[in-house]
Amino acid sequence: MSLAFDMLLVGTGTALAPLRAIAKAALKAKHKGKITLLHGGLDDQDLYYVSELQALALKEDNFYYDNCVLNESILFEQIAIDNKMQQYLQAPNTTRLYICGPADTTSKLKLKAFLKGVPSSAILSDSFL
DSSP: OOSOSEEEEEEEGGGHHHHHHHHHHHHHTTOOSOEEEEEEESSGGGOOSHHHHHHHHHHOTTEEEEEEESSOOSSSOBOOHHHHHHHTOSSGGGEEEEEEEEHHHHHHHHHHHHHHTOOGGGEEEEEEO
């Protein structure tokens, strides 16, 4: 299997844990494509490992980290995670999407990604019930 495809990892709240693990495993395996981790929350306190992920993005040439919150914030961009995700789907045919989070959020993200052009076979998800 080629390791040159781009990865977009998207989740909210505690969904960061499995996405962070996927990103670290891909980096350890010398993944060649771009790895973008997008983490969202309701408020500032929902975002964690921010400093660690920013440092990792500075260290690794192909790793990118971004975040957002729904409610007003002076620390993070205020935007819905699905709208933020759309900004990163510039090459939907060559991107594999990994989505984790609450079932309703996961379903919404999967649908928006599919409508943006990501093939359903390239969308992997883990819904929290």
